[in-house]
Amino acid sequence: MARGNDGNLMQHAIEAKLISQLVTDRGLHLITTHSMAPFEPLDPRKKTAQHQARSVHWWERAQAEEQADEPCVVNAYRGTRQRVPDMYPNTAEIAAELAGRGNLQGQLIEICPEKCKRLNEAWANTEVGVVEGSWRDNPLDSLPEGLDRPWLLSLDPMSYVPEHNKDDDRFHPDDFNLLATAMERLCATQRPGAMGLFCYSMRPAVQEAFRRAADD
Numbered sequence: 001m002a003r004g005n006d007g008n009l010m011q012h013a014i015e016a017k018l019i020s021q022l023v024t025d026r027g028l029h030l031i032t033t034h035s036m037a038p039f040e041p042l043d044p045r046k047k048t049a050q051h052q053a054r055s056v057h058w059w060e061r062a063q064a065e066e067q068a069d070e071p072c073v074v075n076a077y078r079g080t081r082q083r084v085p086d087m088y089p090n091t092a093e094i095a096a097e098l099a100g101r102g103n104l105q106g107q108l109i110e111i112c113p114e115k116c117k118r119l120n121e122a123w124a125n126t127e128v129g130v131v132e133g134s135w136r137d138n139p140l141d142s143l144p145e146g147l148d149r150p151w152l153l154s155l156d157p158m159s160y161v162p163e164h165n166k167d168d169d170r171f172h173p174d175d176f177n178l179l180a181t182a183m184e185r186l187c188a189t190q191r192p193g194a195m196g197l198f199c200y201s202m203r204p205a206v207q208e209a210f211r212r213a214a215d216d
């Protein structure tokens with residue numbers, strides 16, 4: 001269980017490892033459904049709360065000299081902190097550091113117009129498109145017919161809410177069907193890939209409801 005920026009660190013650590021292992025000389029196809037702006041302010045709680053200690057440790061290590069056997073995420077943060085020292089990068093910026101911006105193609109979905117503006121600036125003249133709107137309306141629009149590279153699909157809803165199926169920033173039971181359809185299309189490409197669904201606030205009762213819905 002991880003919280004606040006510590007949860008963010010866990011997500012980025014998993015994604016950074018996957019990106020490093022998946023990327024080939026052809027690059028990587030990246031789809032993020034809750035993209036965020038390229039950089040956003042860090043959660044101010046990080047300086048005081050004890051459970052944030054790990055994220056502070058690795059975040060600060062990214063400003064020290066590179067050491068052998070560092071987790072991939074530290075390498076990525078080292079690069080993003082050289083460009084924007086005190087703001088939190090999104091997954092696509094992590095991928096840009098580890099795979100090279102020009103080696104990426106795909107789709108960054110984001111509902112907030114202001115964040116899309118900043119994403120468009122960051123990804124101008126690349127093969128990564130920005131899609132403004134809900135990820136529920138944009139199921140893998142950019143997936144090429146003959147995908148020539150590995151893929152990573154990353155979903156980052158705020159939490160799991162089993163009670164209803166509203167189109168909001170949470171994950172709901174009906175979303176498993178959308179995800180299953182996306183996974184079928186991605187797996188049909190027969191390229192290596194990975195999907196991460198990063199859901200916060202997974203208290204035991206919520207975890208149980210999530211597992212039941214996933215099994216269905």
Ligand SMILES: C[S@@+](CC[C@H](N)C(=O)[O-])C[C@H]1O[C@@H](n2cnc3c(N)ncnc32)[C@H](O)[C@@H]1O
Nearest residue numbers: 034035036090091110111112134135156168169
């Ligand atoms: C937790 S942040 C994402 C963090 C980011 N994935 C990262 O790299 O750490 C959630 C983002 O999802 C966006 N969002 C919320 N609901 C959405 C929806 N239905 N479709 C697409 N984006 C959504 C929000 O505007 C916000 O920028």
